[in-house]
Amino acid sequence: MKRLIIVDDDEGIQDIFSLIFNQAGYDVRIYSAGAPLMEDHLEKPDIFILDKQLSGIDGLEVCRFLKSKDTTKDVPVIMISANPNIKKLAEEAGADDSLEKPFRMKELLDMVAKYV
């Protein structure tokens, strides 16, 4: 089973994402903040999905961190945000792809499937 780590502090998004990805057959782990991803003992997933706007450390910051670490730099990262400039911001932070809210379920699933 492909492992998925999602970081989003919005409960609505957390709920629907876990529904959708569980249904699609992923092993989903959801965090509300980026800090747990920066710990050493993080079990490497097959893909990260990060919201840009997080309380505490910004999602882009988390992405930069993951991409700078040897253990996670090869794991694909998808940034999501309501910010219309997310594409550019995500590219700069080294994310593999990005999605601007709102998006369709299929867009999200297709994008994740493309990387795992």
Add this chain to the structure above:
Amino acid sequence: MSSIARAGRLTFLFRLSDILRSLTDVNEILEKAGYLLGEYLGVSEVCYAEVRKEADKKHFYIKAVYQEGSLPLSGEDVQTGEHKHTLFEALNRPHTIATTDIAEDPGFSEKEKQAYAAIHVHALIATPIFKDGELSGVFCAHQNQPRQWTKEEIALTEEAAERILAAFDRSIAEQKLLENEERLQAIFSGTYEYIGLLSPTGILLDANRAALEFGPCKAEDVIGRPFWETIWFAYTPGVSRKLKVAIAKAATGKFIRWEAFLIRPSGEEMIFDFSLHPVKDETGNVILIVPEARNITGRKQMENKLRSSEAKYRHLYESMDEGFCIIEVLFDEKNKAYDYLILEVNDAFEKQTSLKDVIGKKASELIPGINKSWFEIYGRVATTRNPERFENVAEGKNYYQIFDVYAFPTGEPGQGHVAVLFTNITQRKEREREKSFLLRLSDALRSLDDPVKIQAIAARTLGKELGVSRVVYFEVINDSYYVNENYVDGVPSIVGFHAVTTFGNKLLVNYRKGRIISVNDVNKDSGLSPEEKAGYADIQVRAYIGIPLIRNGSFVAGLAIHQASPRNWTEREITLVQETAERTWAAVARAHIELQLRESEEKYRTLFDSMEEGFCTLEKTVTGIPDFRFMESNSAFELQSGIKNVTGKTLNDALPGLAERWITIFNSVLITGKPFRFEQPFGKEGKVLELNVFKVKRNWSNYIGVIVKDISLHKQEETASHWLASVVESTDDAIVSKTLDGVITSWNPSAERMFGYTTKEAVGQHITLIIPPERHQEEEDILIKLRRGEKVDHFETIRQHKNGNKLNVSLTISPIKDNTGRIIGASKMARDITSRKASERALREWEERFRITLDATRMGTWDWDLTSDELIWNKQQYLLLGLDPEKEKDKPKNLAYFLQFIYPKDLEKVEKNLRSAAEGVNEIYEDQFRIVRADNGKKRWMGRYGRKIKDENGQFTHVLGVMYDITDRKMMERQKDEFIGIASHELRTPVTSIKMYVELILQTLGDKADKQSFAMMQKLDRQVDRLVELINDLLDTTKIAEGKLQLNMKKFSLNLLIKECIETFMPSKKHQILFHADDLESITADRERIGQVITNFISNAVKYSPDGGKVIVRSEKEGQRVRVSVQDEGIGISGEMKSKIFHRFSRVNNPQTFPGIGLGLYVSAEIIKRHGGTISVESQEGKGSVFYFTLPYNV
């Protein structure tokens, strides 16, 4: 024997053995051995006669192998018994014959002797060769002259023959072996099966090509290794161990075979039919094991698929609701189907047919007397092998069911097998039949207006439907059942009165309680006395159904059906009788009422025609524009109104000019139910009608009645005085009339105002009341003029107010004449001209108010002299700039002086706008900019507004204007934009969740949900999309306001983009989106943003053509630009809206204009402007709109 001869013999035999050992070919053996023998013996010929069998006859085939002086016989067929008598003899004598001289030998016949002589053979040694007890050939040495053979020579010949024979056998065996091996090898390497050779210990000795290719491996990689360690088994866990065990078993001589499961290096899984054949030697020891493998993966998969499809089929077959069976149609000698046999049925079969244990039985056994049509149909399906769908009744003894059947051929042609899939639709059919009966009944009754006839028709219709003896509709009158009409079939009619007691008290009690009674056999009804039973018998009733009809609690009528013999009534029949009873009663009741109505109408008609006032009734039309149609009118209507032949016409037809007003009035009467009276000027001759409109109180409420009266004469008088009076009442001038003696006779409200006296105070007084004493003479002069019939015009004089104030007035005085033209008085109009002076004062007041306003609003004023460039400011203007007015006011001020306070970044714009104000044609100047205050250096936003002033020659000389602080407003605007920006940004996250929930529900529900819920979810989905669109537009709007709308320019094909945009619209029945594309070069622009504009145009076109129609998208070249337009056939836009529609929040002040237009067009306009393009709309209300934009090829 001499030693030399002995040595020669040994040498001969040694050489013979040597030669024979190295030879394998039979002919070569013969030739070489024959030659050797011939040389050694010094004979003239050596030959071999081979015995060949042909159809039980033996003959010799002679092959000469050594020739020295004899004539060759080679290749010759010699019949035994001809001239080789000796040899023939030899058949029975397994001994060598040696003849010294054939001519002298008595063993030869004369004929044989001649034959030998002919081939120059005079002496011979012949050695027969026996094989398996039979002569297979003769080996001969011939001499062309008589010769005395030594024993040695004879023995040698025999020996040679023996060896040759051995060599023959070996050679043949070898040949066969070789052939065998070659064949084996060919099979071994040629087969597609995988074959190898193993030693009994499992070492691979050989493997065929197929096996090596399958590996894939090279022979040297695998040969010599234990079989189970080879590459073939390397990828399948556990197989090696199993193989090793199997080989050990095979080594004991057992044949082993199993289905082996192997995994290929690619991960592909394959199944093999794997076997190990032990090969034994004569002693039974296993010397070889032959492993053989056949790939059966495909077959296995097919088998699995077949199994699962069979299971599926079986499951479906057993679980479906439809009945299913397979039958075999039975044909007679004439090939006509006469029955069928049931071979197989599913579970539902019994439920659908109510037949049990059917398998192996014939249809005629299951349903005795079944109709033959079934056999015909099934026979046809079996013969033609075309499936058929049909509905058919299965009717037999005690069996009546209707089926919807699909029959299709199955099995082999000629077997007569048919598969039948069916549903029992008996109930549905019966319901349909019932419905159709009731429909027929209602139809028949509706057109009738005679109650008795209704009863007759209802009774007959029901009677025929049910096949009963009698149908009776009865009314309950006092203590009798009264029968008007009845339907009878083979029984007497019972029209007339019948005492209720005739049919039993119990029946009456039940009827009164509204109970439906059904009796299958009167004789078995224990509730009836013998007398009562006799009553039924009198009218031949054995079975009946009775339906009472209760109205307002009492039993008023009923319907009964009778059968002369016992009958088991079904539920359906009872229901049908009940329904018929209800309908009949309703029809009878209606007919009664209609009868009464006709009588009442009669009365109405008489009144209608005899009344003096005009009267008409109108009915509101049902379709089209609201209108009323004249239904009837009396003769007085024509007389009073002068309108002829109105009946059947609508108001719009009959009275086009008045229709609109009348329709409005009539409608309101219909709605409120209150009568309404109004007057209507009518025709050219000043006719006036009075109309009394009232609602006609009927059940259908679209009727109104109108009573019409001509009131023209009365009206003309009234109108004139009303008109005059209203002029007098409403004018600003004082109007006073007086007699020629000067007595005041009327006094209007303005006179009251002007002179201070009320009407009451003035009328009856002399006119000098309002004339100052010094001017009384003046009045005398006027009166004289008036008496002469002259008019006094605009005579300015002074009059006096009640309070003594003098008034400046202008008088116009006219004589008043009576009908005969005699002057009876004068009318005096007085205008107060005192007020002129008041305006001067008002101006002063306005100036004051203006100043206060300017101060209160902190508005600076400025006056810019365009010729001298001089500026004149008020005090506020200085204060706005942070200047001390006292210090600055005397300094010379020009434009440059003002510009020094402008915020540097805005300076260029301010200058440019001022210059264009000064030089341009526009009279209005307007600008917004920032200044830097002189006192504290703070930035403030200013608004400036001005207007150009002309001198007498029409030249612009000045610009006059105001300046005011708009910093607060600007701050608020920015806050509002920020607020919208944040709000729409924040909204996107929850909207994402909502959107996905909706999608997930839609996906999860799929077909499971009922249609309504599914449709509601789809609607919700679309509404969420709309919300998303709105939020996006809001975000774009704030981006535009902040100047942050960024364009991502690239080169692309505009036509392709338009096509993509059109494709995103779901095909709709109502709308047709067409695309007329011009040949365009690629343009450079922001593809996504331009797509947004096109999509917005198309979506508006669709949204605002609610009645559908074409939406035409065009792309055209227009010089150096490209033009894209979207045309619709929708509601269109009014001229006023056209200019506003591209503005932000254009809806705010026009709430009723375009529901749901949103911000899309504003965003579109901004996008196009940012590209240096133009955007516009052409539209006609009600006809449709064309929205278009143009773009330069390269921005």
